[in-house]
Amino acid sequence: MNRSELGHSRALGGNPRPAWAVTVLASVLIFTTVVDVLGNFLVIISVLRNRKLRNAGNVFVVSLAFADLVVAFYPYPLVLFAIFHDGWSLGDTHCKVSGFFMGLSVIGSIFNITGIAINRYCYICHSFTYDKLYSYKNTLLFVLLIWLLTVVAIVPNFFVGSLQYDPRIYSCTFAQTVSSSYTITVVVIHFIVPIMVVTFCYLRIWILVIQVRRKVKSEVRPRLKPSDLRNFLTMFVVFVLFAICWAPLNFIGLAVAINPEAIAPKIPEWLFVVSYFMAYFNSCLNAIIYGLLNQNFRKEYKRIIMSLWMPRLFFQETSKGGTEGMKSKPSPALNNNEQMKGESL
Secondary structure: OOHHHHOOOOOHHHOOOOHHHHHHHHHHHHHHHHHHHHHHHHHHHHHHHOHHHOOHHHHHHHHHHHHHHHHHHOHHHHHHHHHHHOOOOOHHHHHHHHHHHHHHHHHHHHHHHHHHHHHHHHHHHOHHHHHHHOOHHHHHHHHHHHHHHHHHHHOHHHHHOOEEEEOOOOEEEEOOOOOHHHHHHHHHHHHHHHHHHHHHHHHHHHHHHHHHHOOOOHHHOOOOOHHHHHHHHHHHHHHHHHHHHHHHHHHHHHHHHHOHHHHHHHOOHHHHHHHHHHHHHHHHHHHHHHHHHOHHHHHHHHHHHHHHHOHHHHHHHHHHHHHHHHHOOOOOOOOOHHHHHHHHO
16 A cells, blocks of 8 residues: 555545635644543542552553553654644554554453453442452453453454545544455444443442342342442443444444445445544543543542642652552442542441
8 A cells, every 4th residue: 555545635525625624633633642641540549549449440440541542642643743744644554553453442442341340240239259359460361361352353354454544534544345244243242242341330339229129139239339339320321422433334334334335335434524523532531531530530639730839749649549549459340439538437
């Protein structure tokens, strides 16, 4: 694939895209990239510097933040470059590498979200075996397995030749029309199956929550603290927003794969572009969700931001967080303020 093949006008039929549409797409991607980098760095630093947040559940949260950061440092800047130059002029190598990292991020995200759901399910529904199953060593092995499976899932793209530049979205990404059978396989294994697993886990948790509230299983009540419910709701929102942002693109891909010649021409370009940029936008949402729904993360965000003006506070608060963490047994989930109060009494 040479420069002339990659750098053609982005629109189907060669028609230029209106300036306002290009501006909107560029603005959305710039906002997404900035919030992605700042937000996910805040998440990672918060977990690393506050011992109360360093636990099995948050290892998956950090892994998910890393997956979101992957696209912000390489693929997104190249997409912006293509937007500003109305085509791809960076060569085939950058195109393939960009597509690889794009896939690494999205598949890593869904696999990490699945890992979080299984973690929450084990913590709430199988609490007696949780501590043994999610020891620090085992948790790191689970995360390593997630990324190993992610890489294995992406490699076939190089053999199928599905990583290509799409001028409609200015991106080197997965081409849905290269192989119908492969596209269906990708959507099923990388999206539908994980969504089903996550749905099962969260549905079981919801059933248990309802039973506990109705006092059907009173013996489980002491384990299910209000903070556990809030932590579960936080990760449930992360899952729902991921599904909302990525479902349109996956269902379009599935429909096109079933009958490429009949369906592909009928997909409006605006719908295809919006579905892709919705998926891109998802990479900046998780850090915002943690800040809005979790008081511990919100407080840690504020401390980190304040330390930019007063660096001395960064080390003081880190020391304080570590001391508190040693005094109490950390929850495997995103810790909430109410739990900290309960444990310190």
